[in-house]
Amino acid sequence: MSDKILLLVDGSSYLYRAFHALPDLRGPGGVPTGAIHGMVAMLRKLREQFPADHAACIFDAKGDTFRNEWYAGYKAHRPPMPEPLAEQIGPIHEVVKLLGWPVLEVPGIEADDVIGTLSCVGRQSGHKVVVSTGDKDLAQLVNDSVTLINTMSNETLDTPGVLAKFGVPPDRIVDYLTLVGDAVDNIPGVDKVGPKTAAKWISEHGSLDGVIAAADKIKGVAGENLRRALDWLPQGKRLVTVVTDCDLAGHVLGWPGLDALQFKEVDRHGLLDFYARFGFKTWKRELEESLGVTAAPAPQTPPAQGQTADLFGVSAPAPQPVGERAYETVLSFEALDAWIAKLQAAPLVALDTETDSLDGMRAQIVGISFAVRPGEAAYVPLRHSYADAPDQLPFDEVLARLKPWLEDETRPKLGQHVKYDLHVFANHGIAVRGYVHDTMLESYVLEAHKPHSLDSLAQRHLDRKGLSYEDVCGKGASQIPFAQVEVARASDYSCEDSEMALHVHQTLWPHLETERGLKYVYEHIEMPTSALLLRIERNGVLIDAGLLARQSHELAQRIMTLEGEAHELAGQPFNLGSPKQIGEILFGKLQLPVVKKTASGAPSTDEEVLEKLAEDYPLPAKILEHRGLCKLKGTYTDKLPLMINPSTGRVHTTYAQAVAVTGRLSSNDPNLQNIPIRTPEGRRIREAFIAPPGHAIVSADYSQIELRIMAHISGDATLMRAFTEGMDVHRATAAEIFSLAPEQVTSEQRRYAKVINFGLIYGMSAFGLASNLGIEQKAARDYIDRYFQRYPDVKRYMDETRASAKDKGYVETVFGRRLWLPEINSPNGPRRGGAERAAINAPMQGTAADLIKLSMIAVQRELDAAGKQTRMVMQVHDELVFEVPEAELDWVRTEVPRIMAGVAELKVPLVAEVGVGPNWDKAH
Known part of the structure; x- marks a missing residue:
């Protein structure tokens, strides 16, 4: 085949897909930029991937085409282009041309037909044609010279690829589309005939003509529908067929030749201006470097309203250049002593460990690196064990020499994910002090909604890409332990990690310093919490493995019984773990009503569906119970004993601090925050979390914390009075909604009020409330209206918060934590609605997360000051769990709730309650 390539881009397909796939990115002045960004990224990638001589980016022109003349209903139901996308069309055309792509937009002819015609001409002129698109209709163009690629899904479709994907070869795609139809373009097919049926018919009868000829023999509803559609099918086929002989004279110079479609040079100076106008900083800096341009200082203006694509916008100071890198591998005591002197003198040192495990409690040091400034770092290899490894300094002696500096709290240190390194040093008997910064937490506080790995921070804020772990250790089955990495390579990797962390800090810290609320969250909440989580993780919790x-044995017996009962209800055996078999039994054999369908059109058997069906039918209830018990057994009763650390006899979870955008902690290996407690079997799992002899488990948690925060933030007088006077807030709400005295409220009315109280702070709609309470939607709407009449400032808070979030792109907690909402101005309705609900709830969830962290810090401070032996062993949602010596129980019962209630002054009282027992379950 010829080496000549004709590269064709379906611009209309991509601009829509980029617009809907990316968040609502905004540039300077709040202009939408998501579709622009997606198009530029895709075109840059394509040009690198395919060194084509000829190319074109093709867009649909405004107005009708010849298909509208053929069929008045063509695209009749397609909604108008969203306004934020329409704003980006002009800039997209501009930047495509600046990137060197010929742009085609032919009035009266669709982009698909222009692409089809160019593909045909390209093939005739000996080109290999590559069409970049996400449109399935263009699969009909594929042949030995034409290939489709989809840059968004990394899919390539040649002839075998089309057959594998659609079940028919390219020359039968038109027949296939005719039968299936196209709902987007309002082209009817055969009713109830989907992709599988269409492919099956074409396979059996050879073509659309063969299907039509056999129409009388095709049975069932599908056959009847086919016969009803016979008169339409020729017109449908005409509409879905891509035209390949359009006259493009006047639009492509020298037509039918392709000379006018030669790739042009990139207009780099024009792009520089474009990137500056639309706030694409990374691409702008790349161009400045290639052009040798020194960037002018950025104007010190705040980010545009709603700008969430880049936290720092155009106001971010450029990171200081690294300059020449000076990395040293320390293999002698002279070099080590020289570096210790540097560490003693440096105002701030970045520190990193290389280890043999990701489990902080078990990891052993392989090497240590330090950086005293960006570009200047040293690596001390200690346990590299491959053949021909250089002689390394004695492990114990190196740690002994470093220990005084490491444990000196007056020597400021920083790291990336400091808690892990603290674990590692603690495993070797070193309690590192003086950590003042953690770049992971700096990033988390500044922009919680973005990734916080060192690699992503370096790329996002420094335009630097370093070596990855896979670069030095390999991937998958061929990955080697770090101890097997060649020392010089390990030194480059580890030194880079340390100095890059220092470099990232120099960029992030100035932003934290200027934001009072964020600085408070970082210095007084997140950094102290990190140090305390280290202690909690190392404390671990005692587990009764027996x-x-x-419990596992009992669950296994109950699971077997449930299987038998389910088989009896179904009238046959089936696999209760197979959604396919469950669907066949419920909807095929038993003909239960279909609640909803999966993306492929099959009846769904997810938990929500089974819960709905379980209200009326016994088998779905059995399946649900079976699923729940299997999960308990597999995740907890079987697995927890295997997670006991042999050296401590305890289970040590890992708390992830920089995951949840609300500030809440997450727990893994094991996940202690996800133990189901709504069933007796689930609650029994907590019985296995026990106190050692002479101790008790104490649980302390806040009472109705999010509702109290709602009262504080909204300032609603009625809601505040309920809490201030110590009333049952759900009973008080029911009294307000139903216009009753509190003592007249029934338990059912209180239950309704509880659902409303919690539902509304999570943004529950009338539909959601109706579903939850099992009532009519109108009744639910009446309850919500009455709620807001009684609590008008709650309604005001919700309305004002939504408006503020749209304006700023974020909301804040009481303490200043910033909760970003990238989709708050999205043109996608469901995404925008989700962001609006999050805007209302996030300040409450986030403030609750801040309060429990402040409580942890304050309680531990008092425990240390009083010399108590009580240990904090778990943090779960709004609950703190302690292992308390019996002699300290009275102190803990009195002081812990007092401390927790006093960590903040809200407009309503904070109330913490404690429970005591021999195990976690009994402590509730």
Whole structure:
């Protein structure tokens, strides 16, 4: 085949897909930029990937085409282009041309037909044609010279690829589309005939003509529908067929030749101006470097309203250049002593460990690196063990020499994910002090909604890409332990990590310093929480493995019984773990009503569907119970005993601090925050979390914390009075909604009020409330209206918060934590609605997260000051769990709730409650 390539881009397909796939990115002045960004990224990638001589980016022109003359209903139901996308069309055309792409937009002819015609001409002129698109209709163009690629899904479709994807070869795609139809373009097909049926018919009868000829023999509803559609099918086929002989004279110079479609040079100076106008900083800096241009200082203006694509916008100071890198591998005591002197003298040192495990409690040091400024770092290899590895300094002696500096709290240190390194040093008997910064937490506080790995921070804020772990250790089955990495390579990797962390800090810290609220959250909440989580993780919690084994046995018996009962209800055996078999039994054999369908059109058997069906039918209830018990057994009763650390006899979870955008902690290996407690079997799991002899488990948690925060933030007088006077807030709400005295409220009315109280702070709609309470939607709407009449400032808070979030792109907690909402101005209705609900709830969830962290810090401070032996062993949602010596129980019962209630002054009282027991379950 010829080496000549004709590269064709379906611009209309991509601009829509980029617009809907990316968040609502905004540039300077709040202009939408998501579709622009997606198009530029895709075109840059394509030009690198395919060194084509000829190319074109083709867009649909405004107005009708010849298909509208053929069929008046063509695209009749397609909604108008969203306004934020329409704003980006002009800039997209501009930047495509600046990137060197010929742009085609032919009035009266669709982009698909222009692409089809160019593909045909390209093939005739000996080109290999590559069409970049996400449009399935263009699969009909594929042949030995034409290939489709989809840059968004990394899919390539040649002839075998089309057959594998659609079940028909390219020359039968038109027949296939005719039968299936196209809902987007309002082209009817055969009613109830989907992709599988269409492919099956064409396979059986050879073509659309063969299907039509056999129409009388095709049975069932599909056959009847086919016969009803016979008169339409020729017109449908005409509409879905891409035209390949359009006259493009006047639009492509020298037509039918392709000389006018030669790739042009990139207009770099024009692009520089474009990137500056639309706030594409990374691409702008790339161009400045290639052009040798020194960037002018950015104007110190705040980000545009709603700008969430880049936290720092155009006002971010450029990171200081690294300059020449000076990395040293320390293999002698002279070099080590020289570096210790540097560490003693440096105002701030970045520190990193290389280890043999990701489990902080078990990891052993392989090497240590330090950086005293960006570009200047050293690596001390200690346990590289491959053949021909250089002689390394004695492990114990190196740590002994470093220990005084490491444990000196007056020597400021920083790291990336400091808690892990603290674990590692603690495993070797070193309690590192003096950590003043953690770049992961700096990033988390500044922009919680973005990734916080060092690689992503370096790329996002420094335009630097370093070596990855896979670069030095390999991937998958061929990955080697770090101890097997060649020392010089390990030194480059580790030194880079340390100095890049220092470089990232120099960029992030100035932003934290200028934001009072964020600085408070970082210095007084997140950094102290990190240090305390280290202690909690190392404390671990005692597990009764024997009890869990007995529970596992009981669960296994109950699971077997449930299987038998389910088989009896179904009238046959089936696999309760197979959604396919469950669907066949419920909707095929038993003909239960279909609640909803999966993306492929099959009846769904997810938990929501089974819960709905379980209200009226016994088998779905059995399946649900079976699923729940299998999950309990597999995730907890079987697995927890295997997670006991042999050296401590305890289970040590890992708390992830920089994951949830609301500030809440997450727990993994094991996940202690996800133990189901709504069933007796789930609650029994907590019985296995026990106190050692002479101790008790104490649980302390806040009472109705999010509702109290709602009262504080909204300032609603009625809601505040309920809490200030110590009333049952759900009973008080029911009294307000139903116009009753509190003592007249029934338990059912209180239950309704509780659902409303919690539902509304999570943005629940009338539909959601109606579903939850099992009532009519109108009744639910009446309840919500009455709620807001009684609590008008709650309604005002919700309305004002939504408006403020749209304006700023974020909301804040009481303490200043910033909760970003990238989709708050999205043109996509469901995404925008979700962001609006999050805007209302996030300040409450986030403030609750801040309060529990402040409580942890304050309680531990008092425990240390009083010399108590009580240990904090778990943090779960709004709950703190302690292992308390019996002699300290009275102190803990009195002081812990007092401390927790006093960590902040809200407009309503904070109330913490404690429970005591021999295990976690009994402590509730």
